[in-house]
Structures are given as C-alpha cells and as structure tokens.
Amino acid sequence: MLNARRVFVIVPALDEARLIERTLNGVPAFVDAVIVVDDASTDGTAERARLHSDPRVTVLEQAKNRGVGAAIARGYARALERGADVLCVMAGDNQMHPDDLGALAEPVATGRFDYVKGNRFLHREAHRMPWPRRAAGRMLAAATRVATGLAVDDTQCGYTALAAEAAQELPLAELWPRFGYPNDLLGMLAARGLRVGEVPVRPVYADERSGVRPWHALVVLGVVFRRFWLERGSDVLTFTRAERGRRSRRRTAAHARDRSTRRVRKPRAAS
Numbered sequence: 001m002l003n004a005r006r007v008f009v010i011v012p013a014l015d016e017a018r019l020i021e022r023t024l025n026g027v028p029a030f031v032d033a034v035i036v037v038d039d040a041s042t043d044g045t046a047e048r049a050r051l052h053s054d055p056r057v058t059v060l061e062q063a064k065n066r067g068v069g070a071a072i073a074r075g076y077a078r079a080l081e082r083g084a085d086v087l088c089v090m091a092g093d094n095q096m097h098p099d100d101l102g103a104l105a106e107p108v109a110t111g112r113f114d115y116v117k118g119n120r121f122l123h124r125e126a127h128r129m130p131w132p133r134r135a136a137g138r139m140l141a142a143a144t145r146v147a148t149g150l151a152v153d154d155t156q157c158g159y160t161a162l163a164a165e166a167a168q169e170l171p172l173a174e175l176w177p178r179f180g181y182p183n184d185l186l187g188m189l190a191a192r193g194l195r196v197g198e199v200p201v202r203p204v205y206a207d208e209r210s211g212v213r214p215w216h217a218l219v220v221l222g223v224v225f226r227r228f229w230l231e232r233g234s235d236v237l238t239f240t241r242a243e244r245g246r247r248s249r250r251r252t253a254a255h256a257r258d259r260s261t262r263r264v265r266k267p268r269a270a271s
Contacts, residue, residue, distance in 0.1 A: 002102070003109040006032045008084035009101075010075030012068045013092030014039040017048045023090060024052050026098035030105075031056065035078055036092065037071040040064050045092070068158075069181025073172045080164060085109070087162045096159040100201040104161040107197055114166035114194040117152060117182075118159035118201030129203045140220050144183050147228040148190035152198060155183055156220070159201050166194050174230075180223030187227030 001007065009031050013020055020036070027034055034057045038046035049059045060074060072089055079087050086108045090096045100118065107113045120126055121137070129137075137156050144155040160182075169192055176184035189196055 001032060002030050002086065002105055005085035005109040006083060007086045007088060007105055007109065008032060008079040008082070009034045009088045009090050010072055010079060011036045011049075011090055011092050012039060012071035012075065013037065013041065013045050013049070014065070014068070014071075015041045015043045015045060016092035017041070017043040017045045019094045020045055020049050020092050021052060022094045023092050023096075024049065024054055024057060026094075027054070027056070027090070028098055028101055030102070031088075033058065033079070033082065033084070035060060035075045037075045038062065039066060039068065039071045067178030067181075069175050069184070070177035072181065073175045073177075076162070076167055076172055080167060085164050087164060087167055089158055089160045091158055095204045097202050097204050100159065100199075103199045104159060104201070107199070108161045108163050111163075112195075113197040114163045115185075115189050116161045116197045116199060117154065118157040119152075119154040119198040120157055120201055120203040121154050122198070122200035123202050124200075125202050140183065140224070143221055143224050144186055147224045148187050150186055150190050150196050152186065152196060154198065155186060157201065158182055169194070176223050176226075178219075180220040183220055183224045184227050187224065187231060191227075191231040 007030060009027055011023060011034060013036055016023070024034065024036075034054065036046070036049040036057060036059045038049065038059060038061045040062045046059050046061050049057060058078075060078060062071060062074070076087055086105050088101060088105055090098070090101065096118070104116050104118060107116050120129055121134070126134070137154060141153055141155045144150070144152060166189070170185070170188045175181055175188075186196065
C-alpha cells in the first residue's frame with residue numbers, strides 16, 4: 001500500500017517470455033497485486049509469468065491478439081473489480097525502471113492528480129533515447145497538446161498511474177486497442193476535466209526489442225484527432241469552469257478534495 005491506498009500494477013505482455021521474469025522481479029514491495037495480461041503470446045509468456053514465485057501475480061490471457069491498449073483496459077477492469085485504488089502500468093519488456101514507480105504512484109495515492117505519466121524527456125538520462133524516438137515523441141506530444149489542451153510533453157510513455165475514481169469515469173471499453181492508446185486515454189481524461197501530471201522517469205534501452213515502426217506515428221496522429229472528434233459533439237469539451245465545479249461537488253467528499261482548480265498542473269521535476 002501507498003498512503004493507505006491499494007496499488008495494483010498491470011503488466012501488458014506480448015511474446016515477452018525472455019523478459020517477463022525480469023519485469024516481475026523488479027515490482028516494488030509496496031505494490032499490493034500484479035496483473036499480467038498476456039496478449040495471445042506464442043512464446044510461453046503466460047506460463048513463465050504463472051511460474052513466478054511472487055504470490056501477488058495473477059495472469060490473464062487474451063484469446064486472440066487485441067493490442068496493448070486492449071490488454072491494459074482488461075487489466076484496469078480486473079484491478080477495479082478487486083478493489084484497487086491506484087492502477088499503474090509497467091510493460092512486460094522491462095523498459096520501465098521499478099525505482100520510478102513510487103514517484104508515479106505517490107501523486108495519485110495522495111489525491112494530487114487523477115493520472116500521472118512518466119516523462120523521459122525530463123530525466124537527466126534522456127539522451128539515452130534513440131533520436132528518432134525523441135523526434136517522433138516531441139511531434140506526437142505537440143499534436144496531443146493541440147487536441148486536448150493538456151500540458152504534457154511525453155505522451156508516448158506508457159509508464160503511468162491512474163486513480164480508480166478517475167478510471168470509473170472513463171469509457172475504457174472504447175480505448176484505442178493498439179499503438180496510440182496513451183493519446184486516446186489522454187483525450188478521455190482531458191474531456192472530463194481530470195487532473196493530469198508528469199514526473200521524470202529514466203529511459204531504459206538495453207537488449208529489449210522494440211515493436212515501434214515509423215508508420216505508427218501516422219496511426220497515433222489519427223487516434224489523437226479521432227478522440228477529439230468523438231468528444232467534440234459532447235458537453236464534456238464545452239464545460240465552463242462553473243459547470244466543472246458543479247460536477248466536482250457531486251462527487252464523494254473523499255474524491256472531491258483538491259478539486260478547486262481544474263487546470264492541468266505538472267509537479268516539479270525531482271532534483
């Protein structure tokens with residue numbers, strides 16, 4: 001637990017038998033449960049995860065490959081069923097350093113933010129990111145800022161923490177199932193006036209194989225503006241501040257604290 005809140009980690013995994021054990025070994029002790037969602041792997045990823053000695057680990061298997069966004073949505077749903085308060089995502093490819101999980105989860109556990117994203121560009125080791133990824137990330141972040149109004153810099157980082165109360169407000173069944181899901185989720189959050197922040201996380205690039213391809217950038221751009229148009233016709237994008245305040249007051253007292261401002265804020269980078 002963290003700040004008396006139950007922290008669950010969702011681990012989406014596709015053909016990660018080689019790295020899933022490393023990922024699970026690093027999950028911090030404050031995490032209450034780990035949900036591995038195997039996206040129809042063909043290399044025995046699910047079996048390897050089930051054999052792990054950590055009793056916190058549960059394995060879900062997708063009957064067919066549906067994409068990382070769909071795997072995360074299923075993990076979120078199971079975590080909510082089990083009473084999670086903070087829903088974190090750590091990919092099964094061991095590219096998310098476990099030492100950064102506390103910094104991600106803490107602002108959500110204490111109620112300062114509804115959703116916190118890792119920002120690799122803020123970390124002192126940002127230079128370790130391959131330059132094509134940095135360039136593409138900057139471009140996609142700019143497009144997402146335009147579409148959502150959120151002050152986010154590293155939209156493609158999947159290392160995140162989400163409050164259970166916020167998750168229950170989102171139409172997660174509609175989440176884009178594949179590459180581009182982080183941008184789609186940001187659009188959902190922005191449309192509902194939820195508080196989004198970023199914290200520095202280290203970029204990890206060792207012997208992992210990346211599934212990202214250049215054409216994925218075009219897909220993500222399509223996803224960004226698809227969400228904009230889906231929400232454009234609804235009232236969630238046209239709330240006045242007064243309307244947002246009324247909606248906030250209708251929430252439970254516990255969830256309503258710290259809701260006097262609906263602007264997106266970013267916590268200071270760790271020194």
